[in-house]
Amino acid sequence: AQSVTQLGSHVSVSEGALVLLRCNYSSSVPPYLFWYVQYPNQGLQLLLKYTSAATLVKGINGFEAEFKKSETSFHLTKPSAHMSDAAEYFCAVSVYSNYQLIWGAGTKLIIKP
Amino acid sequence: EPEVTQTPSHQVTQMGQEVILRCVPISNHLYFYWYRQILGQKVEFLVSFYNNEISEKSEIFDDQFSVERPDGSNFTLKIRSTKLEDSAMYFCASSSKETQYFGPGTRLLVL
Numbered sequence: 001a002q003s004v005t006q007l008g009s010h011v012s013v014s015e016g017a018l019v020l021l022r023c024n025y026s027s028s029v030p031p032y033l034f035w036y037v038q039y040p041n042q043g044l045q046l047l048l049k050y051t052s053a054a055t056l057v058k059g060i061n062g063f064e065a066e067f068k069k070s071e072t073s074f075h076l077t078k079p080s081a082h083m084s085d086a087a088e089y090f091c092a093v094s095v096y097s098n099y100q101l102i103w104g105a106g107t108k109l110i111i112k113p
Numbered sequence: 114e115p116e117v118t119q120t121p122s123h124q125v126t127q128m129g130q131e132v133i134l135r136c137v138p139i140s141n142h143l144y145f146y147w148y149r150q151i152l153g154q155k156v157e158f159l160v161s162f163y164n165n166e167i168s169e170k171s172e173i174f175d176d177q178f179s180v181e182r183p184d185g186s187n188f189t190l191k192i193r194s195t196k197l198e199d200s201a202m203y204f205c206a207s208s209s210k211e212t213q214y215f216g217p218g219t220r221l222l223v224l
Binding site for chain 2: 036099100
């Protein structure tokens with residue numbers, strides 16, 4: 001069975017600082033991994049995905065994530081935070097079958113001016 | 114750019130009433146999904162639909178829930194007799210393979 005753990009329900013960084021949101025997964029087979037972002041009162045927008053190609057994945061808005069099989073991690077980073085990055089970020093895993101997504105609990109990113 | 118649409122954006126209903134949430138997936142997608150997110154909680158999988166039938170469903174998706182693809186474009190979620198605990202944001206998603214694209218959601222409030 002697959003599962004996802006996101007460390008930290010809230011992460012606060014200063015504008016211009018590095019953003020690091022942690023995600024660890026559990027899967028018995030090679031997974032697909034995703035980061036979605038949810039802005040207040042909005043839907044879920046795909047940020048980036050890992051589907052067994054390059055382990056370093058670049059997404060929208062300057063975000064990237066690295067798949068590390070040995071650590072079962074897929075942490076999300078951005079070199080320099082912007083106020084507009086304030087949102088909730090969800091890590092999710094799926095495997096080949098019906099591609100059902102299993103979700104982490106989410107991390108709310110707070111940007112301090 | 115094609116997108117998933119959902120109607121209505123908000124729905125308020127009385128406990129025990131039936132509600133139908135509607136979704137129009139991206140036109141060439143084959144897999145369809147419903148998820149829900151209770152306020153302040155994580156997103157939960159409800160059901161997936163492929164080749165005109167349910168391919169997988171969660172424990173949440175009990176006999177009160179049903180899904181249908183009544184025509185070539187719509188995908189609906191019906192809750193037969195709503196309960197207070199059904200209050201949540203309901204998201205529809207579609208995919209051609211592993212990457213799911215989500216609609217903006219329907220916020221359901223059961224009173």
